[in-house]
Amino acid sequence: MSSQPYRNALVTGASSGIGAAIVRRLREAGLEVHAVARDEKRLAQLAEETGCILHAVSVADQKGIEALINGIEVDVLINNAGQSRTGNITKTTPEDIDALVDVNLRAVLQLTALV
Template identity: 35%
Template structure:
């Protein structure tokens, strides 16, 4: 069975870096792209480059996520690809963590993913067609010292993805979780001269998402780990 054709992608947690690379790759592949972010002020250049449609949304708020999908559906069509790339991270000694920051980390990173996936699945299930991808991290599989909130949130995200894969994939919806195990290169985080290839290239990560999206359904991946070849793990 050949890989299904996708038409419209929604990237939640859009900005520079990986989400921008995803927007470019998906646009080049012929998909219409919608970008969702708490603020669209910084998306103008990416919108101009890709032709994507920007939408303001706090993914941790159920009413805003419901409105987002209604607006995207009206503007470009119901998304048959949903990529959740939003997260919030707070660090520090455990006994010094602010409960409000911990709550926000779980709300943005995990609860928001649930809200987006639920709205996406409601639109995909009638057609038995779609893809829901989640961006994980090293913290999805191992909790680091002084990073309990991020580990809590990313573990929850991975659990959500595993549960949805078992429920939705037999109904035609491809669910996959991407463990980004390493730092991502950016203008603010260039590759050190003495450690070439030590940071992940966001374009290379985006290419892997596209490769998974194109998989024939007889051999779907549900989790992919990506790290630089020089990274210890």
């Protein structure tokens, strides 16, 4: 039995690295965790290991995220998803910039507003 007041968490970028570690820790603390990432295979492995609830959706998919949030209660939001580009900044395309803004800014603001 958990001694904390929170019951449900949503973690983005949950399929690996820091996101997966956060999912593990929150599950150990007794929270129901909704793990969000694009990589369904890694999410399935994490769900098998931790018992989290997987959601294979990109945070850049605004309608998909809205549908997800409308179906769950969220006490704790961890905006962990992020994207970067390597290489020379002078060769960055408008599409690269849009992708970075969609994941690193727009998705964070959208999720925070929805929760």
